[in-house]
Amino acid sequence: MVGIIQEQHPDRTRLFMQWKKMNWPILVDSLNLLGVSVVPLTLFIDEHGIIRAVQPKHTDLEDFLKRRDQMPSGAPGRPIIRPDLAKLEKDAREGRPDALRAWGDAAILWGGAGRITQAIEAYRKALQKEPTHAPTHFRLGVAYRLRHDSPFRQMNDFQQASNHWAAALDLNPNNYIWRRRIQQFGPRLSKPYSFYDWVNQARQEILARGETPVPLSVEPSGAEFAYPSKNFEATGATKKEPDPQARILRDKGRLVKVETAAVPPTLTPGSTSRLHVIFRPNQQIKAHWNNEVDDLILWINPPDGWSVDGQHHSVPNPPHPVSQDTRTIEFEIKCPEMAAPGMMVIPAYALYYVCEDVNGTCLYRRQDVPLQIEVKPTKNETKR
Amino acid sequence: MKPHWGIVLMVMLLTLNIVGAQTSSRELVVGQAFPDIVFPSLEDGHPLSLAHFRGRKVILHIWASW
CATH class of the missing domain: 1.25.40.10 (Tetratricopeptide repeat domain)
Structure with missing residues (x-):
């Protein structure tokens, strides 16, 4: 029994295998060099390395195991050399x-x-x-x-x-x-299932067995835990806008670096995208979060006709008084059916308490986070 | 007995996560050699290829933990 995986973060497969007590060799093909278009895919491969079945029935296994081909020449299990x-x-x-x-x-x-x-x-x-x-x-x-x-x-x-x-x-x-x-x-509307909802259950059950769960180099994000949704759950303003007159002093990225990513990167009229907004205190000036006050907030002001699954998003402070952790807020946005093609800017801003250097000044700051996303015509409109 | 255990395993694999598995890659065709691409092993990152298992029958499962 041999496995091949194409996952971006292979250590998640290690955790899954530990949880399910699976123990056979796995080859990591994160780049999909094999060119497979779907998984799961099962193959029977004979002693010569020839494919004898693709997606076989379980009743085919006995015939495959009984089959006796002439053994290939050369020592079996030869060592594999790393590419030069x-x-x-x-x-x-x-x-x-x-x-x-x-x-x-x-x-x-x-x-x-x-x-x-x-x-x-x-x-x-x-x-x-x-x-x-x-x-x-x-x-x-x-x-x-x-x-x-x-x-x-x-x-x-x-x-x-x-x-x-x-x-x-x-x-x-x-x-x-x-x-x-x-x-x-990406967004919940296009998800077939939650990708990594099993991770927390796996860890709990592994710990209950007295084992240490395989550590993950990257924790699954909100999108990776999220379940599919049949409808876009637009949410209006449930909270008062925190700084409508833009009076709070700006951090223009000196204290906290903000990175954004839209998945998918473009929208067609009526479609949705998931926006990932990532906040990192600037390590070069030893900036760090002040966790003894309000949580980090992201406020979004969607343009007319655009919908978001909440205008107010926040990241709860961890229990320790200060930290330098990376914080991520994810939200989803829906493009109106009548949107014109072109670049769109979604106005948003973050508010946070951040301190400069150890024992340095702590400040409450606003950072404007204009989110750019391109609206493309639907394929039919392109053809027309 | 190994064949018996193999059948159990096979039934398990074929009933797990089969949604969406309608077509296979163009290159993975019955009667052709499986490509000898060298990949890192999940266990320790060392190079590993299907050629390593030459001389043995292999049930190969291409899958994902999601």
Whole structure:
């Protein structure tokens, strides 16, 4: 028994396998180099490495196990050699798209976090020559999201991931691995199911067995826990706007860095997107949250005709008095049916208590967070 | 007996998460060799490929924990 997974965060599979007491080798194909378009997929593979069945019936198993083919020559279980990164990098310098992709793939799979930027550059160069190569868009999206989750993150990496996953899907809407990646971080209306609702139950049951759950490098986000919804749950103002006259002094990003990502990155009239707003205290000036006062707030003022699932969102303060944790607010926005194509700015602002340096001044600040999203015509309108 | 256990496992896999599995990749076709792509193993990140299991029958399950 052997498994292959295409997940962005493979350690979640390790947690799942620990929970279910599954114990067989798993190969991690986060870039979907196999090119599978759906999972789950079961195959029978014989001693020679030949595929004998795809999606077999369980009654086929006995025949497969009984089958006796001539044993292949060579020692079974031969060791597998790691790809030669230096050679692949050298080959990529010639600029051929396939060589650039091979280098990018190897840099992601074998180069560690320090090579992600090189992989991104390689994929980007490949796309300059083959802009409609959908798998490259998908892999570039995976690479951007990997860097977003790494210490080497750059501003807008998550948005870039969303852009390239969407580009891949636009080029080939039949690949469900690519579709799932957008759905994983996207709005509830387009979700087939909650992606990682099992994580907390798994941890509890593993702890109850006296084991330590596999640690996750990245906790699932709200979108990844969220359940599907049949209707967009628009919510009007349930709270009073906190700073309608914009009187609170601004932080223009010096104290807290704000990053946003829309998944999917563009809207068509009547469609929805999920906005991720990420707040990070500026480490360079040792900025940190003051947790002894009000929670961080995000207030959204949707333009006429646009709907949001709540104008007021907040992140509860953790119990300790100060912290430097990254905080994320997610909300969903629906584009009106009659929206005109073009760039749209959704006005929003955050309010927070933040302190500068250890024992430094603590301030209550507002940061304007204009959320830009593009409205595209529906496909039919494009054709017309 | 191993074959018996294999059948149990197979029934389990085929009844788990089967929604959406209507088509397979173009490359994964009966009668053709499974691609010898080298991937990191989930357990320890070491290189692993289906070629490692040559000489043995393999039930391969391509899946996701979501």
